[in-house]
Amino acid sequence: GENVEQHPSTLSVQEGDSAVIKCTYSDSASNYFPWYKQELGKGPQLIIDIRSNVGEKKDQRIAVTLNKTAKHFSLHITETQPEDSAVYFCAAQGGGSEKLVFGKGMKLTVNP
Amino acid sequence: EAGVAQSPRYKIIEKRQSVAFWCNPISGHATLYWYQQILGQGPKLLIQFQNNGVVDDSQLPKDRFSAERLKGVDSTLKIQPAKLEDSAVYLCASSLTGPNTIYFGEGSWLTVV
Numbered sequence: 001g002e003n004v005e006q007h008p009s010t011l012s013v014q015e016g017d018s019a020v021i022k023c024t025y026s027d028s029a030s031n032y033f034p035w036y037k038q039e040l041g042k043g044p045q046l047i048i049d050i051r052s053n054v055g056e057k058k059d060q061r062i063a064v065t066l067n068k069t070a071k072h073f074s075l076h077i078t079e080t081q082p083e084d085s086a087v088y089f090c091a092a093q094g095g096g097s098e099k100l101v102f103g104k105g106m107k108l109t110v111n112p
Numbered sequence: 113e114a115g116v117a118q119s120p121r122y123k124i125i126e127k128r129q130s131v132a133f134w135c136n137p138i139s140g141h142a143t144l145y146w147y148q149q150i151l152g153q154g155p156k157l158l159i160q161f162q163n164n165g166v167v168d169d170s171q172l173p174k175d176r177f178s179a180e181r182l183k184g185v186d187s188t189l190k191i192q193p194a195k196l197e198d199s200a201v202y203l204c205a206s207s208l209t210g211p212n213t214i215y216f217g218e219g220s221w222l223t224v225v
Contacts, residue, residue: 102154
């Protein structure tokens with residue numbers, strides 16, 4: 001089955017810096033890659049997603065890139081703000097299954 | 113549009129007791145998921161329903177966990193008897209049919225002591 005690896009597990013940046021989170025997946029048939037933000041005490045909230053027919057997608061300060069050949073995808077956050085502090089999860093779906101397989105998450109801390 | 117509703121939000125029980133969690137998905141969403149999230153880890157799928165039928169329950173510990181979605185809308189997840197390692201957040205999620213965006217509820221936090 002699908003296996004998603006996510007790194008780093010923690011990241012601390014200064015407000016205004018950029019943050020990058022990287023994920024790899026194992027199943028070449030996976031075709032949908034969402035990113036979720038989870039704040040303390042809340043459920044995961046979708047922030048951006050990308051499908052396998054697209055290499056890059058951007059939404060304001062957030063962008064996601066996908067390299068199908070290498071089977072990895074990344075989340076880029078620019079001009080970070082304290083409210084970006086949260087745990088970020090990558091996930092992969094596809095290969096005939098609607099099941100989302102999640103990475104272990106990365107705790108981002110943005111220091112004012 | 114209302115989101116995925118879950119209750120109770122928090123529950124503390126002793127080991128070997130039972131507990132049940134309820135979920136009401138987003139209106140019109142045929143697919144419903146229960147995920148288990150242990151502290152410090154990503155969510156892990158327990159069971160997926162398509163309307164009232166089970167699509168995937170391969171990671172559900174069937175000796176103690178059960179779930180149902182009798183009328184294809186609300187769902188309940190039951191644990192009996194609970195073990196210490198069941199302490200986790202139980203997340204319900206829903207989506208339209210097919211590979212679509214999956215929306216999560218706020219979760220039900222379970223502590224087994």
